[in-house]
Amino acid sequence: MAPPEPAEQRQVLLDERTRTLALIESLTARLSEVVEASADEASDDEHDPEGTTLAVERGQLVAQLARSRVRVEEIDAALERLGRGAYGVCQTCGTPIDPERLEVLPAARQCVRCAMHGGSTRW
Ligand SMILES: [Zn+2]
Numbered sequence: 001m002a003p004p005e006p007a008e009q010r011q012v013l014l015d016e017r018t019r020t021l022a023l024i025e026s027l028t029a030r031l032s033e034v035v036e037a038s039a040d041e042a043s044d045d046e047h048d049p050e051g052t053t054l055a056v057e058r059g060q061l062v063a064q065l066a067r068s069r070v071r072v073e074e075i076d077a078a079l080e081r082l083g084r085g086a087y088g089v090c091q092t093c094g095t096p097i098d099p100e101r102l103e104v105l106p107a108a109r110q111c112v113r114c115a116m117h118g119g120s121t122r123w
Contacts (some may be wrong), residue, residue: 012081012106017075024068031061074107090114
């Protein structure tokens, strides 16, 4: 499989960025609903299991939002690398990243080898 054209790759990243931003928007909307609902719950004296469910959902939404924001940053970084012709090259070892990996993870910074061993202790 031939490596994708930079223009195509840019489009893939931009699409991914748009999708992620839309996701952030819907997560943010849902989060404010949950926050509002939990505020209502808190004003009730009765202990309600609903409150716990909302707290759990709130935690999940916050975590998902944090991940999505990191994703946008990664996509921006990938677009920046694309702009200076450094896209698709492993930032750790400098070898080209497998195009199939880039198809799955367009914002990948590292080749499979480094991603698997990166951050782990030396053997
Ligand atoms: Zn590498």
